[in-house]
Amino acid sequence: MPKADIKGGAQPFNIQDIIIELLNSLSAVRALSELNPQAGNEKELISKALSVLIQNQDMERCSFFILNEDKDLVNLTGLSTSELFGAERIKKKSLTFKIGQGIIGLAALTGEIQYCKNCKTDARFINNNLQHSLDSLPGSLISVPVIAAKELIGVINISHPEAAYFSEWHIRLLHIYKNMMGELITNYRLLKKMEEQIAVRTKNLEAALDDIRKLKEYHESMSMRDELTASYNRRYFYTQIEAALARAKRYNQPLCLLVLDLDNFKLINDTYGHGFGDIVLRDVAGSIREEIRESDICVRFGGEEFVIVFTDIESAKGKLFAERIRQRIASLALKVEEREVKITASIGVYCLYGEALEQPEFDIDTFLHYADQALYAAKAAGRNRVVFFSAEMHGQ
Ligand SMILES: Nc1nc2c(ncn2[C@@H]2O[C@H](COP(=O)(O)OP(=O)(O)OP(=O)(O)O)[C@@H](O)[C@H]2O)c(=O)[nH]1
Known part of the structure; x- marks a missing residue:
């Protein structure tokens, strides 16, 4: 050009x-x-x-x-x-x-x-x-x-x-x-x-959000747990049991509920002190957790009382599993100043299965009540035993 x-x-x-x-x-x-x-x-x-x-x-x-x-x-x-x-x-x-x-x-x-x-x-x-x-x-x-x-x-x-x-x-x-x-x-x-600064800030923000989420989960899980034994508490029980009961009814799966109460625990406290009583409660809770599946529910219901729910279990196995827990507690090697201390537990069991699953009026309170009645029967029969709820216990 x-x-x-x-x-x-x-x-x-x-x-x-x-x-x-x-x-x-x-x-x-x-x-x-x-x-x-x-x-x-x-x-x-x-x-x-x-x-x-x-x-x-x-x-x-x-x-x-x-x-x-x-x-x-x-x-x-x-x-x-x-x-x-x-x-x-x-x-x-x-x-x-x-x-x-x-x-x-x-x-x-x-x-x-x-x-x-x-x-x-x-x-x-x-x-x-x-x-x-x-x-x-x-x-x-x-x-x-x-x-x-x-x-x-x-x-x-x-x-x-x-x-x-x-x-x-x-x-x-x-x-x-x-x-x-x-x-x-x-x-x-x-x-x-x-872009680099945004990427760094986004990463930091994501990390902070992750920390907050973990903290929230931790606090939520802590608010659902008992401080002494780290077992779930009553609050957690009520968040889970409704859904477990609904699932059992819907899929016709048996559901077994155990109420476990340590025997003569007042005597343990009075004899060896409250501190030792706490150790016993922690050991018992840990042992129960080891005996059950992740999907089962175990809560410290109050003082020396635990409630365990076995989900999706054959009703016949309810007694077997309860017996296994009882034996595990009875075999705990607890010691105070080199002296061995024995602890036992009484367990009342109610298994919901078969036609009973179809009763619309059957609710959590009934469930707990039946298992409680079985527990009283176990205590009355001499403690350190598992008792299944039976029709004769009605109204007792
Ligand atoms: N160490 C300790 N003791 C507790 C705790 N919560 C409840 N207890 C005690 O558990 C004892 C329960 O006593 P009782 O209800 O009379 O029952 P028990 O002595 O186990 O007798 P039975 O249930 O009839 O076998 C009481 O002495 C409570 O103070 C706790 O967190 N730590």
């Missing part, structure tokens, strides 16, 4: 050329303003900005030298017109310049656009590829410092095989372009920084 020197230089004034140059420049500026700083990484963004420049201006090659942490200018990316139109990318040795070194370094040092009209003769130009012949050097080259908020970001390098190719027009466009590119890269970096 013929060039027009708007300063009225060597080339003849041609209004048509000026209009075309103007339109090309506006297109480049518009395309750059439309780039999305959120898309891709920084290198991709800069490559796109360079391709916008090459597409809209008759520049042969563009590259970008980014200022790294060591304050060196490192070749980040580059593009030529032929590559833009599909030619295979020519792999070039990645160059690095110090600030002040060569025409690129000079642009970085001064913050001013440097125009090298003839790279073969210009003393500012450094041929880093000394193994190449002079013929492989560009004719003319412009180095454009990209600065945003007074910070140098890097240098755009624009070259053409012809010497003295670029006009004042190009340089004016590059002044606008470098400012816009500075803004674009700064915005990209700010966005990334914000």
